Amino acid sequence: MCLSEMEQDAITELLNVSVSRAAVALSRMVDRPVSMSIPVLRILSRDEALAALGGGTPSPLVAVGERFSGPFSGSALLVFPETRSLRLVHAILGERIPLEEVMDMAEEAMAEVGNVILNSCLSGMANMLACRIEATLPTCYQGTADQIFHRTIRHDGDARILFTSIDFSIRERDIGGYIVLLLDLNAIANLRQAIDRYIASLSRGAGG
Amino acid sequence: MTAQTRILLVDDSKLARMALRAELQDLGADADVREAPDAESALGLLEHETFDAVLMDYNMPGMDGLAAATVIRARFPKTGVALVTANAQDAIVAEARIIGVPLIPKPVRRRDLQTFLSAR
Amino acid sequence: MAEPCSPAPTADALLHCLEGLDLGIVILDGGRRIVHWNSWMSRHSGIPRRLAIGSELCELFPEAQGGRLAGAVREAIDTGLSAVLSHHVNASLLPLMRADNQGEELVAQSIIVRPVKIGAGCGCLIQIHDQTYAVERERKLRVQRNARYHAIVEAAQDCFVTVDEGGLIQGMNPISEVRFGLAQDAALGLPIGTLLPGLEDPGRLGAPLVEMRAVGAEGREFDAEITTGSWIGGGLRYYTLFIRDVTERNQAVEELRRSQRMQALGQLTGGIAHEFNNLLMVMRANAELLQDTGTGPNADHIRSLAAEIVRAADRGRNLTDGLLSFARRQPLRPEPVQLRTMIAETVRMAIPSLGADIDVQVECASGDPRVLADRAQLQNALLNLLINARDAMPNGGRVLVRAQSGPEGFCTLTVADTGVGMTPDVLDRACEPFFTTKGPGRGTGLGLSMVNGFARQSGGAFELDSMPGAGTRASLRLPCSPVEEEPSAAEAVAPDPIASDPIASNSGHAAALLARFPPLRILVAEDDPQVREVVVTMLGSGGHRITAVEDAMAALEFLIDDEADLLLADVMLPHGMSGVVLSREARRLQPRLAVVLMSGYNELAPGQADLAGPAEILRKPFTRRDLDHHMLAALEQVGRR
Numbered sequence: 001m002c003l004s005e006m007e008q009d010a011i012t013e014l015l016n017v018s019v020s021r022a023a024v025a026l027s028r029m030v031d032r033p034v035s036m037s038i039p040v041l042r043i044l045s046r047d048e049a050l051a052a053l054g055g056g057t058p059s060p061l062v063a064v065g066e067r068f069s070g071p072f073s074g075s076a077l078l079v080f081p082e083t084r085s086l087r088l089v090h091a092i093l094g095e096r097i098p099l100e101e102v103m104d105m106a107e108e109a110m111a112e113v114g115n116v117i118l119n120s121c122l123s124g125m126a127n128m129l130a131c132r133i134e135a136t137l138p139t140c141y142q143g144t145a146d147q148i149f150h151r152t153i154r155h156d157g158d159a160r161i162l163f164t165s166i167d168f169s170i171r172e173r174d175i176g177g178y179i180v181l182l183l184d185l186n187a188i189a190n191l192r193q194a195i196d197r198y199i200a201s202l203s204r205g206a207g208g
Numbered sequence: 209m210t211a212q213t214r215i216l217l218v219d220d221s222k223l224a225r226m227a228l229r230a231e232l233q234d235l236g237a238d239a240d241v242r243e244a245p246d247a248e249s250a251l252g253l254l255e256h257e258t259f260d261a262v263l264m265d266y267n268m269p270g271m272d273g274l275a276a277a278t279v280i281r282a283r284f285p286k287t288g289v290a291l292v293t294a295n296a297q298d299a300i301v302a303e304a305r306i307i308g309v310p311l312i313p314k315p316v317r318r319r320d321l322q323t324f325l326s327a328r
Numbered sequence: 329m330a331e332p333c334s335p336a337p338t339a340d341a342l343l344h345c346l347e348g349l350d351l352g353i354v355i356l357d358g359g360r361r362i363v364h365w366n367s368w369m370s371r372h373s374g375i376p377r378r379l380a381i382g383s384e385l386c387e388l389f390p391e392a393q394g395g396r397l398a399g400a401v402r403e404a405i406d407t408g409l410s411a412v413l414s415h416h417v418n419a420s421l422l423p424l425m426r427a428d429n430q431g432e433e434l435v436a437q438s439i440i441v442r443p444v445k446i447g448a449g450c451g452c453l454i455q456i457h458d459q460t461y462a463v464e465r466e467r468k469l470r471v472q473r474n475a476r477y478h479a480i481v482e483a484a485q486d487c488f489v490t491v492d493e494g495g496l497i498q499g500m501n502p503i504s505e506v507r508f509g510l511a512q513d514a515a516l517g518l519p520i521g522t523l524l525p526g527l528e529d530p531g532r533l534g535a536p537l538v539e540m541r542a543v544g545a546e547g548r549e550f551d552a553e554i555t556t557g558s559w560i561g562g563g564l565r566y567y568t569l570f571i572r573d574v575t576e577r578n579q580a581v582e583e584l585r586r587s588q589r590m591q592a593l594g595q596l597t598g599g600i601a602h603e604f605n606n607l608l609m610v611m612r613a614n615a616e617l618l619q620d621t622g623t624g625p626n627a628d629h630i631r632s633l634a635a636e637i638v639r640a641a642d643r644g645r646n647l648t649d650g651l652l653s654f655a656r657r658q659p660l661r662p663e664p665v666q667l668r669t670m671i672a673e674t675v676r677m678a679i680p681s682l683g684a685d686i687d688v689q690v691e692c693a694s695g696d697p698r699v700l701a702d703r704a705q706l707q708n709a710l711l712n713l714l715i716n717a718r719d720a721m722p723n724g725g726r727v728l729v730r731a732q733s734g735p736e737g738f739c740t741l742t743v744a745d746t747g748v749g750m751t752p753d754v755l756d757r758a759c760e761p762f763f764t765t766k767g768p769g770r771g772t773g774l775g776l777s778m779v780n781g782f783a784r785q786s787g788g789a790f791e792l793d794s795m796p797g798a799g800t801r802a803s804l805r806l807p808c809s810p811v812e813e814e815p816s817a818a819e820a821v822a823p824d825p826i827a828s829d830p831i832a833s834n835s836g837h838a839a840a841l842l843a844r845f846p847p848l849r850i851l852v853a854e855d856d857p858q859v860r861e862v863v864v865t866m867l868g869s870g871g872h873r874i875t876a877v878e879d880a881m882a883a884l885e886f887l888i889d890d891e892a893d894l895l896l897a898d899v900m901l902p903h904g905m906s907g908v909v910l911s912r913e914a915r916r917l918q919p920r921l922a923v924v925l926m927s928g929y930n931e932l933a934p935g936q937a938d939l940a941g942p943a944e945i946l947r948k949p950f951t952r953r954d955l956d957h958h959m960l961a962a963l964e965q966v967g968r969r
Contacts, residue, residue, distance in 0.1 A: 006222065006223070009221055009222045009223050010221075010223040012221060013221035013223045013224050016221065016267055016294075017294040017314050017315065018294075020266075020267060020293060020294035020295035020314070021294050021295075023295050023297060024294070024295060024296055024297050025399075027297040027298065027299065028297075028298075028396075029396075029417065032299075033297055033298075033299035033300070034297065036267075036295070038220075038267055038268070038269055066410075070408070082564065083493075083564050086564060092417060093416065093417065101470065104466065104470065105416045108414050108416055108417075109414070109416050109417050111412060112412050112413065112414055112416075112417045113417070115410075115411055115412055116396075116411075119400075119403055119407075119409045119411060122407065122409055123403050123406070123407045123409060124294065126406075126407040126408075127315060127407070128315050132407060132408050132450075133407055133408055133409070134407075134408030134409070134443055135408065135409045135410055136410055137410045137411075137412055137440065137442065138410075138412060198223075199223065199226070201230075202223070202226040202227050202229075202230040203226065203230075
């Protein structure tokens, strides 16, 4: 899939705004500043995305997934290495809570944190593109990248994945993860249309 | 607003700069609007030209918006600076307030832009 | 077949079902106004439906303003997103009360917000689940699960420290805080290498049982025995280290190992000394006989050769004395000894052999420290230490002899030199008998082992501190003597029987003594044929009637049939009956029997003395004069003289 430079720039800015909102939401949850890196966008095939997540090792991951529908439909996944997800949960629940209790609540808390981050992203996009994106409740998955993809992403050779690495850091703890938006070809076409429409709306006066 | 207000837009995203420019146009401002893709080139431009206002993205590669705004406040006190960001965390809002830089949320609403510019 | 289906429920019926749900249901329209409020909500919020309908959520619950729920509602209505909010993550959601209204207990809740179509527009559905019971159940389970664990961990006297894969500390029990002088809060996140430098590399975590040095409170190091348990929680590997301070145990083990080695050596040397005494006895007695019997042109020459043999035998006895004192077989005669005087005397004695290159300084603490010890042995010990100091300083140097009070109940006598010092290896073995670094012929290797044996036998201790090039400090710790016991100056020098000139036991003197004996019937019991022979020879010139046997049974058999005036028996007899037991049995047969027991030692152990009854102890090797003396005394004991 080829995106024009402008489209690429637009999606990056969409994600930038979205991830910024996620950082705001996160910082409210932990009541601490959350620093974040600038998201880096890549468009990958399923296998490439798998490789990027797994990094060649079958290390355990935690993912929170939501399906969304609107002008473009697909799945959104927030993926963390399991170790970092626990750090994130620990940071959110407060570090005074004993580790064993954090572990008891980890899955539930992770689903909610994922929900907050993914919703910030989706609402950020909907907001900028002035459209409606409906999404399901979050589901938490654990396993290797392969296992998680198997459960969340149908094997569709044409599907393209908007793959974004995000790095949050809370209380000096680095919590790097990935936001994965899976879109089929049809959805990508629709996303492009939405973006192009938006760009056109901005350019309306530029010429005159 | 005086004629030919000079405004500098600083954002790594062209789309974001376009959005700002569109909003400024919709405001009907008679403005000379210039653009810079990062904080460093913005500071370079400011060395040679005078601007009434700078609209600065917060999240940029290289120097971030808050640091650049601090420099501008110190070196070009006559130039108004606002941070444009979706990252309105309490900590960032507080920091911006300390250096006296208003925060305009992204995506930009015309109302917020108008408030900032009329204060110039 | 199947019953016909009931018609689909009417909207009213459905609404009625909604009312019956055991969860809160709130439906908002696109303008965020409440359009449905079920009776669960009325019950738990105290807000009746008629008030709720048409209001905004934040009007009813001002605390929800700007919170997560408000945000979720906005995103559901504006964008179409769904959200979950749980009590775990959100400190407070809606202020709902328990229905059973026991006090002011709030409902622990989880809330689901999702978009719904309301007519043509978009609204949102809020479901509120009461999690109070679940929370309570979880809490109980957790308490149960943790109770036993904590009971053990909190009370344990061993340190429990949990670290993650990277070796960062995740938790520790109270005793760890004490041992390592580190509060749990301060320890969290620190690398374990801070406490256990051997685990600086996290790759070394997980070994089942290791021993290493640990850095405890205030930097004090200790020996730690570490057992590691590894477990997985939340996909992460953790290691719980059970850290036990084994410093004391290691010291005890080392001490035991050393003392076992010493004990083994002691037994060995004791045995050797005993055998050696028998040989010396034979040599010495025969040489003495040679002195007495020598006639003819070469008599003087022979006598002087024999005297040399006697002298050599006496030197041999000094050696066996040393061996025996190491083996702690030499009974001691502790008495109060003034260290100041004793040191002065000994140093005076030693100075000629130390040489002019050695500068001896004496420091004696005020208060006149005195110890309870065998004076002669103590002098020997100090002499030994001075000689060692000399040998450590071939080019001369300074020796500091210092007497101090303390530690509590003890006095310490220190001899420090500025000599070559010892390597740790040498230091480790310095107190073993026969271990010497001196060249052949220069030392017996017994000096320090004797000092060590003497110190221990006296209830004290002996310690060596040394580093190559930094000299050696020998500390002899002995129990203090109670102050009221005034040692008399007359006792200050104990007569040493060996120090007396062996040649003095000349034939003339012996003959004079012998003249006082009537001929006796003497029974000799000695297993060593050579010793037996030489004793019989010594007795031979007295006109006695002598019977010699080799063990106690033979002696008793003799005594059943024949009378004897005197029994001369070795203490150590073979075949299970000692000279001590023999003397008791012999007295049963013949109550007025005089007894002389020959022994390698000066005295009998207290139990043996009781068993033996009145008996003279004759120390091997002995001279004829000694023999006569003791026989005479033994006869007096039983009133035969």
